[in-house]
Amino acid sequence: MMGLNICLFIVNLMYITFCSSVSVNESINDIKINENFLSNQKYHHYQELADLFKNLVSRYPNLARLHSIGKSSENRDLLVLEISENVSNRKLAEPMMKFVANMHGDETVGRQLMVFLAQYLLQNYGTDNRVTTIVNSTDIFIMPSMNPDGFEESWEGNCNSRDNYIGRNNAHGVDLNRDFPDQFIDAFNNSNGLPAKQNETLALMTWIVSNPFVLSANLHGGAVVASYPYDDSASGLDCCAESPTPDNDVFRHLASVYANAHPFMKTGVACPLDTFENGITNGALWYEVKGGMQDFNYVHSNCFEVTFELSCCKYPNASNMSYEWSNNKESLLSFMEAVHMGIKGVVMNHDGAGIQAAQIVIEGINHIVTTTNHGEYWRLLVPGNYQVVVTAWGYKPSNATPVTVVEGQVSWKNFTLELDSSHSDVNLNNQVEIIFHPKMDENGFATPTTFKHHSNEELKEEMNALSTNYPSITRLYSVGTSVEGHDLLVLEVSDNPGVHEPGEPEFKYVANMHGNEVVGREMLLLLLKYLCENYGTHPQVTNLINTTRIHIMPTMNPDGYQRAQEDIFLKLFIQLD
Ligand SMILES: [Zn+2]
Incomplete structure (x- = not known):
């Protein structure tokens, strides 16, 4: 009898738990999405943007953190808002992703969408299931403007660039998406001598290589298409030669995730004269960009970046922004969710300590990703069967390990490596050199060096x-x-x-x-x-x-x-x- 009572009690408890969880879920879904930021249809200029982000950080201190990753040529901060649950402590193997907008100062839709996206994520966290899942599982970095100086020189309502590309370029007249080191040209052999990188470029280069970003979006305007690397090729042509990366399948998938969720991008004919099959293109096939940022991400870091061109008109009137938000919202959310694909895990030694700079090698794909100082790695892959080998300096390589990647989820795969005392003299240089393509002058510097006494x-x-x-x-x-x-x-x-x-x-x-x-x-x-x-x-x-x-x-x-x-x-x- 007593046993039965306990059973009934447990059944009752389960029922209560079940009912209460249903009612909680119902109440979550009943709450309307908060998009009150759309009622204010105007562009946020530099100071307003900084004030808004500071305000968001003070309202959501556990979810948002403000960074300046450097200064523009005219000394404006390059602001980044980081959004994640428990934002100052990234969980082990929680992937980092970034959005960089307004690199061309007169391409402004992405900039304002970032202002909206930040508010959308913060205001709907805890009430909308999808937003809550994204913020709980991802460390998101939002940079509304890589070129704040250029933006302030641009004219609202101007669909094309001003004369001499004022506004598109930075304050020194440099196109920032031509200012990165390029794998196909040896910048040190041309007659201009050593390249002097712009502040904005240097800040981004350092940010990219010093953080374990997994995925990135680079937001532009003047067309509507998702364009994936490489932007440059060895052909030396101006256009029309496809230049695929070893990860072409992954990049086509990432580009399609964004394009397919966008009502016009996916048609491929959103703007006059342009035709893109399914709204995506290889960058070099469209037109070649030398010194672009997305190629730099792939060649010099673990990060996969895709460029999204968002509007035919570069700087449409602010009254269009609510419409642009509705066009891009699903794409932005889906792209963030796409960071959770392929495999991820931790590479460790026998004591369970993470191994830094271990190399994750996928058979048949000539592109290596490396582990963080905690031994974490993320390897974006489309669904399929793969063989993985992990190597690290001072350790025996892992056996070739089969992994299966399935649609819509990321698979955990940890590796434990054995110390290799017989190869302790292996030069780290030989292990890592293959990833990088340093282009330095004869003294090892990237920018001109004046050898003199400094006051x-x-x-x-x-x-x-x-x-x-x-x-x-x-x-x-x-x-x-x-x-x-x-x-x-x-x-x-x-x-x-x-x-x-x-x-x-x-x-x-x-x-x-x-x-x-x-x-x-x-x-x-x-x-x-x-x-x-x-x-x-x-x-x-x-x-x-x-x-x-x-x-x-x-x-x-x-x-x-x-x-x-x-x-x-x-x-x-x-x-x-
Ligand atoms: Zn652009």
Whole structure:
């Protein structure tokens, strides 16, 4: 009898639980989606955008975090809003994805859609099941404008670019989507000499290679199509030569996810004169872009980026924005969900510790992805059967392991590697070199280097410039002031600047303690430039910065240096006299 009572009690409990869960679900679905941001049909300019994002962070502190990943040429912040549940702590193997819009300052639809998307995700989190699932499972980075200077020079209602591409280009007149290193051209052999990268480009390059992004969208305008890499080819032609990546199937799938959910993009004939089969195209087949961002993502990082052209008119009136939101909303959500495809997992040693920079090799696909410092990896793959091999420096390669990828979900696959003492002398360089294609000058620098003595003022400017251009891996700080009031500046270089990570050794270089001994001072400045410019492309530099917290002080005695300079001048003067 007592047993029966317990049974009934359990049945009752199940019924209550069942009923209450149904009513909760019903009430969730009954709540209307909140899109009140559409009532304000206007573009957000720089200050308004910054204020809005700050406001969102204060309203949703657990879901949103604001970053500046660098400065534009006119010193505007390159703002990124990160959205995820428990936003300051990414879960193990939770994928990171990014949206970058308005790289061409006069292509504005994507910019405003990002303003809407941020609010849509935050306002409907916890009430809409789909939004809640996306935010709970994904670390989303939203950059409404990579070219805030160009946007401020552009004219609302202008469907084409202004004369001389004012607004499309950055404040220095450079097209940012032609400013990235390109795998098919050796920029150092042309008559222009070394390429001097723009602030915006350097900021994005560093951000891309210093974070384990998995998927990215690059939002443009002036056409309606999803365009996937490569944008450039070895053919040297201006167009019409298909240039597929080794991951062509994955890229075609990703492009189709967006295009198929867009009522006009999928037709392929949304704008006059354009025809794209099913609304997607290989970039180089359409027209070649040398120095573009999406190729850089694929060639120099683990991230897969696709370019979405969103509107025939580059800068339509703001009154169209609600309409554009309705055209793109399903595409944006579906694209975020597409980051959860293929396989992911952790590569670890026998103690369960993650192995960094292990290589995930898929048989038949000549493109390797590598693991994070926690050993995590994400390998986007379309449904099918694959053989996976994992290799890492100092470990025996895994056996070829069969995996099956099914539609609409990501499969977990962890790997445990055995130490390989017989190959402990294997050079890390040989392991990683195949991924990267560094294009550096004969001294190993990416941008022109002036070999000269830098005055205190120039030294400060150089250190400031490095910290502005490489904010993800540097931190400029002062440890005090000299007798005459000069800051004693230190530039920290680390994959996580400002944070002491357990087990990570800290290292310092101090030079110019005697103000008139100046070689070390210049060497340290050159070393800083070298470390920053080679991070993400040079395996040893990358490994060094990822595993060490480096503090560099080029001068401990700026007053003495100044005196030494004046002294030389005085001697010259006396001799002349
Ligand atoms: Zn564009």
